[in-house]
Amino acid sequence: MGRVGPMGRLARAGPALGSAALTGVVRLWRVPRWRGRTGADRDPAAPARWEVVTVDRPPEQVLPDGRWPEPLRRLDGAVEVRVRAAPGDRGTELAARPMAGATPPTGLAAHLVGDDPHLLVRRTLRQVKQRVEAGEVLRADRSALDRPEVRG
Amino acid sequence: MRALCWVAADELAVREVPDPELRNERDVIVRVRRSATCGGDLPLLAGRDPLLRAGDVLGAEFLGEVVEVGPGVRRHRTGDRVVVGASVACGGCWYCRQGLHSCCDNAHADPASVDPDWGRSDAGCFGRPRAAGGFAGGHAEYVRVPYADVGAFRVPDAVDDDRALFAADAAPTGWLAAELGAVRPGDVVAIWGAGAVGQLTARAAVLHGAARVLVVDRHEDRLRMAERHSGAEPLDYRRTDVAAELRDRSGGRGPDVCVVAVGAPPPDRFGGRSVDRPDASREAVHACRKGGVVVVLGATDGFVDAFPLGAVTDRRLTLRGARRPDLRDVPMLLDRMARDELRTEHLATHRLPLEHGPQGYELFRDRADGCVRAVFTP
């Protein structure tokens, strides 16, 4: 596991590095358990839906050395990842979904996404895409609200 | 710094706001020399965008001088005089690499939350609400420009500020309309709306070789201007039967290409659309020749009732739309400006200091005193 499989074929990728070697952001989460989006008519035991982005670069650039790119690596242990070459030279389809049994992140990430793990997964995939395609993750303008020195 | 801020519906004010700063490696900071009003600002001004917040800085079209450069910027240095495209786009996603900058995937600071449909977001834009992927606008002393290598363009010395300013948005939009319409030599092109965008669409159609260009509006001064500067034939819809006139002037065929550049009409007092005349896009669909192209520009209302879909299928029309231009045409348009093929300065009918921004918008909104664009100098 860890390396991206042959191009054009569905490959399930795990992070190449063991989580111990990673950033330390990954915690052993407990409650609540991650599930798919809950809804009155949905089976709570059903696996979560995949979130997917297409990154306009070949898989070897999206996952250099077959490793999960940052910031996806921070979700090691909490998400499953699926990678395949997109048809028609459109790059790489990178998918992730919350893993059953994992618990959501604590700290800042949890604060940012409330209790919707899908939002964190989407945001993470989008950031991977921006880093690969644009070379940076675009930050919003600082709003007047962010800055106490605003004058009237 | 001083900036023109939205305060409430139909209320703007020039206020002291914090200076912008470099937030990403590919940013530059531009000291503004000129900024212009735009038809797309009017729904914002009227308070029709629920995401707009008091204090948001307006202004999609601006030009200035680079005063700070992020470490990831390659093409610009301090002192460059640049015009900045209204769209914010990364240059590296699939859409940007196809030249479709207005569809950029990476131009929102937080796409996952502004884009609940996951993947539908379009390019960022200056002077639009931050919660809609917008960035602080150009009616200010300074502006932060993300992805500056992609969206800021050095202005040739031969082109002065008043002309180059329109390479930010109105001129590329007009050019885009002619390209989307695939205007060819000998075509008859009809354009609804004689604002700056409609007039520059007329000029782009002429430069594409159109044999006849007709512009429809109700403002005499704008129609005259389109006639004088773009060689268009004016049609005042208050005085003429537009459909009959278009038929006559195209030998009974109908125009080959119809462009709608009118903006969204203000809602009537019941919150619906004003019904004093037919919707311009409906009129365009009915007028267009068989197999022709109808191009709809700009911020139209999300839904238009009684749309003649049957006419689209019966007559094999192609319907194309765009809300904002791509960036790829800006250097070519600046070259045409340098060669005097494209003149735009007449559109700046009112030049005012930024301090008079609120009055400038009032003139522009009311089309008072022949105002086509109010241009501000900080």
Ligand SMILES: NC(=O)c1ccc[n+]([C@@H]2O[C@H](COP(=O)([O-])OP(=O)(O)OC[C@H]3O[C@@H](n4cnc5c(N)ncnc54)[C@H](O)[C@@H]3O)[C@@H](O)[C@H]2O)c1
């Ligand atoms: N697609 C893009 O890339 C892009 C870029 C910039 C602006 N725009 C849009 O283009 C449109 C025009 O911009 P502008 O700055 O020239 O606007 P503007 O408000 O200055 O001018 C619009 C003109 O349309 C006329 N008009 C309104 N209803 C009409 C009708 N039914 N028939 C004929 N004429 C009618 C008005 O009288 C006015 O002269 C706006 O919707 C704006 O949002 C699009």
Ligand SMILES: [Zn+2]
């Ligand atoms: Zn892009």
